[in-house]
Amino acid sequence: xxxxxxxxLVLSYLLLIIFAVVLFETIILSALMVYYKGGVQxxxxxxxxxxxxxxxxxxxxxxxEKEAEQLLSQYNFxxxxxxxxxDEKGNVLAESHKSNVKNILQEEDVQSGLSGKTGYWTGKLNxxxxxxxxYPLKSSSTAVGAIRLTTSLAPLNAVFTExxxxxxxxxxxxxxxxxxxxxxxxxxxxxxxSQLIIGAEQMAAGKFxxxxxKNKDDELGRLADTLNxxxxxxEEHEKLKNEFIxxxxxxxxxxxxxxxxxAITLHSMAKDDLFQEGLEIIxxxxxxxxxxxxxxxxxxxxxxxRLSFVFEEVDLPALIEKVIHQLQPRAERQGIHLIxxxxxxxxxxxxxxxxxxxxxxxxxxxxxxxxxxxxNITISLDNGDDYSIIIKIIDKGIGIPMDQLDAIKExxxxxxxxxxxxxxxxxxxxxxxxxxxxxxYLESNAGEGTIVVITLPVTSL
Numbered sequence: 123x124x125x126x127x128x129x130x131l132v133l134s135y136l137l138l139i140i141f142a143v144v145l146f147e148t149i150i151l152s153a154l155m156v157y158y159k160g161g162v163q164x165x166x167x168x169x170x171x172x173x174x175x176x177x178x179x180x181x182x183x184x185x186x187e188k189e190a191e192q193l194l195s196q197y198n199f200x201x202x203x204x205x206x207x208x209d210e211k212g213n214v215l216a217e218s219h220k221s222n223v224k225n226i227l228q229e230e231d232v233q234s235g236l237s238g239k240t241g242y243w244t245g246k247l248n249x250x251x252x253x254x255x256x257y258p259l260k261s262s263s264t265a266v267g268a269i270r271l272t273t274s275l276a277p278l279n280a281v282f283t284e285x286x287x288x289x290x291x292x293x294x295x296x297x298x299x300x301x302x303x304x305x306x307x308x309x310x311x312x313x314x315x316s317q318l319i320i321g322a323e324q325m326a327a328g329k330f331x332x333x334x335x336k337n338k339d340d341e342l343g344r345l346a347d348t349l350n351x352x353x354x355x356x357e358e359h360e361k362l363k364n365e366f367i368x369x370x371x372x373x374x375x376x377x378x379x380x381x382x383x384x385a386i387t388l389h390s391m392a393k394d395d396l397f398q399e400g401l402e403i404i405x406x407x408x409x410x411x412x413x414x415x416x417x418x419x420x421x422x423x424x425x426x427x428r429l430s431f432v433f434e435e436v437d438l439p440a441l442i443e444k445v446i447h448q449l450q451p452r453a454e455r456q457g458i459h460l461i462x463x464x465x466x467x468x469x470x471x472x473x474x475x476x477x478x479x480x481x482x483x484x485x486x487x488x489x490x491x492x493x494x495x496x497x498n499i500t501i502s503l504d505n506g507d508d509y510s511i512i513i514k515i516i517d518k519g520i521g522i523p524m525d526q527l528d529a530i531k532e533x534x535x536x537x538x539x540x541x542x543x544x545x546x547x548x549x550x551x552x553x554x555x556x557x558x559x560x561x562x563y564l565e566s567n568a569g570e571g572t573i574v575v576i577t578l579p580v581t582s583l
Contacts, residue, residue: 127312127315128309128311128312131304131308131311131312132301132304132305132308135300135301135303135304135307135308136300136304139296139297139300139301139304140297143296144293146293147290147293150289151282151285151286154282154285155282158278158281158282159244159253159275159278162253162273162275162278163242163255165201166201166203166253166255166271166273167240167257169199169200169201169271170240170256170257170269170271171257173197173199173205173257173259173269174257174258174259174260174269176197177197177259180193181259181260181261181266182262184266186261186266186267187209187267190207190216191215191216193207193216194207194216194218199218199271201273202273202274203218203271203272203273204217204218204219204271204272204273205217205218205269205271205272206218206269206270207259207267207268207269208226208232208235208236208267208268208269208270209266209267210236210265210266210267211225211227212225212226212228212232213225213227214226215267226270229241229243229254229270230243231243231254231255231256231270232268232270234256235256235258235265235270236258236267236268238258238265239258240255240256240257240258241254241255241256241268242254242255242256243255243256244275247272250274250276251274251275251276251279252273252275253272253275254270254271255270256268256270257269257270257271313337314338314342314343314346315342317334317335317346318334318342318346318349321333321346321349321353322334322349325349325352325353325356330354330356330357330360331353331357332353333350333353334346334349334350378408378411378412379412381404381408382404382405382409385401385404385405385408386401386405388401389401389402431474431477431557431558432474432476433473433474434472434473434474434475435470435471435472436470436471436472436473436475436478437470438468438471438478438503438511438513439465439466439468439503441479441482442462442464442482442501442503442513443462443464444479445479445482445483445486446460446462446501448483449483449486449487449490453490453499456490456493457496458490458493458496458497458498458499459496459497459498459499460486460499460501461498461500462501462502462503463500463501463502463503463504464501464503465503465504465505467505468503468504468505468511469511470580471511471578471579471580473558473578474554474557474558477554477557477558478554480550481551481555481576482513482515484547484548484550485515485551485574486499487547488547489515489517489519489572491519492517492521492572493517493518493519493571494519494520497517497518497519498517499515499517499518500514500517501513501516502514502516506577508580509579509580510578510580511577511578511580512576512577513575514573514574514575515574515576516571516573516574517571517572518570519571519572520568520571521566521568521569521570521572522566522567522572523567523568555576555578558578560576560577560578560579561576561577562574562575562576562577563575563576563577
């Protein structure tokens, strides 16, 4: 999976298991090697002791050096060894396998054996790893010589290697099983966390009806309960807010209509210029308040889901031409050129025609507000992929600073210029496009203009 908690948990579990398996097998293999070597040493020492005990009488009578060849040839060793009988000066008196070595006093194990103690040596002889044990031969507690038994460690290494492979195979199986178990154990933690993240993201996007599933009554389960409770409270407050806005908007419309009507009536009757100017201000401001109330009602209805959409097949090229024709006189008055780039072979979509007209008028109204005289506004319509249509509205106006771009679509967030409206237009547009299962995206830089990209699905809604 991607870099995250699950990967870290699996790696942590796996590294811990690998470390434990490696440590455990290292200890076992070391113990096995010590055990096997100890067994070989004990066997050779026992053979030496048995030889000394068997010929104890000959050693006491002093016949050891004279009859060494005979004594060695008559004795039957129980293991495959190279046996050497040595006098007290380290000279080889007899040996079971002929060699050119006459004196081995320089060997440490031989020196130990001639001093009356059992000597041990492990090393290489003719590129073969061997072990030698030198056992003292005594007469009346005095060492008169020693027997040196040398054996190959190849069989021991073969057994050790076989056991090592078995342990490595078992360790590999344990590591694989641990990896699988770790993956599923990590999933029991990361899956609820992923659900919490998805739920929190949806709540942050305004979908307060989202509820996070609670799998277990643990810390994550209590966190899910907390998020669900928070979403429930916010949803209730959002509902109360929308009802309040709708109620106030409805209550204000009637007196505003009366104020506007009387202002128009009195303006037609007034003769004084000062009264006419004042009545014009009252009329304009009451119209602005009426538009604000209309936007508030639309936004409240869209946010609460009370406003239903009427979906039908829409001819988008014709719809956009209709909006352009409606706004063309205003553009001509401002000296702005409206340029269309419409693909007539556009896919048919199902949409609410009146709501889309509201979106395009709102967006083009913004573009006309912020585009200087002799500027251009381009409206393009084209097919996206197999499942979408893309509409772009491009102006060369004053643009939006980068630090305001992310927040400009929020409710009541507006630009800092004199032409900025109530800050509800883009929020309403986004709600309408969301209702069509589409997306709206803004690209802009201060002084370079703005690009609004709308993507609508072509599938039936």
